[in-house]
Amino acid sequence: MLHTYSVNDVLNAGERIRVLYKVAAVSSVISGSLGGLLGWLTSYWGAAAITAPATIIVYLMGVKLVEHHLWKNKWSRLFLGISLPNINGCWSGTIETRRRDGEFIKGNTGVMTVAQTWSTIGIEFETNKTSSYSTGAFFTQGASHLVLTMEYQADVAEPHWDDDDIHAHKGTAKFRVPLERGECDLSEVKVPYYTDHRETGIIHLKKLEPNKENALGRK
Known part of the structure; x- marks a missing residue:
């Protein structure tokens, strides 16, 4: 969306x-x-x-x-005179989550896709258990990172509706892109996030090769 x-x-x-x-x-x-x-x-x-x-x-x-x-x-x-960063692409992601009871969970994986035009953007993150999509976004630039702050909605996949460890939720994530000499380095990106269930975590992203991106787009 x-x-x-x-x-x-x-x-x-x-x-x-x-x-x-x-x-x-x-x-x-x-x-x-x-x-x-x-x-x-x-x-x-x-x-x-x-x-x-x-x-x-x-x-x-x-x-x-x-x-x-x-x-x-x-x-x-x-x-x-357009300077707006172009961050279109697909990344494989590994998730690390700290639940509100302090339990640390890691190992779940997924694919994040960013589809961007000059004035619109959509970010999706698909795992085998959840499907997340952005509902709002805001670009800022720091000394060493371009940061895309996004609000998102996560829905639970049907086979996991009865899983007490997985919940539909809303949250905020920061897509932190390293800057090298003023240019975006999209090869590896970290995405810290927190949810309305008081869970926090980080997604470690690695850019997929163009042929793999195209294969995902045909599915």
Whole structure:
């Protein structure tokens, strides 16, 4: 489930407005040029009247391209001034949990998937016992880590509904991405979390190879 996310000022919270201004300017130039070219080819200068509605159409197409594709491209990011981190990917995860009675549990494993566009994101974590998904997210940047703080909902898989050690719950997790010279290192990520059942823990993630990510996407 994709939802919107927000960023702090270090990550240029006003970036979206500046990018949309640039998309609008480029759309105006493209539609104006097309209107002028059409008028020159047809000798009908009333063709320039299409400029206004054409600008709107080109702008909407441009925003859609930025939303899903251009924001990830190196050169278009540079031109548009996009600095928002791209953390799309899949990771294998090992969970360590400390229950509220102090018992320490580890060894459960799963796969975490992050699907991100320019303005939306969705994080899912699947194990053989639970299925978790994000409901809200917020990017911040520290001295050595990019941190995606997320609220999530975890549901218990049907075969484990009667297991007293597993409960559906809500919680908060922090997807902590190491920064190397200002760039995100997504190879290994730690995700500390706590739940509304007063349990705490950490998920140790290792990035899956692209072919394994594609295999998961086809399932």
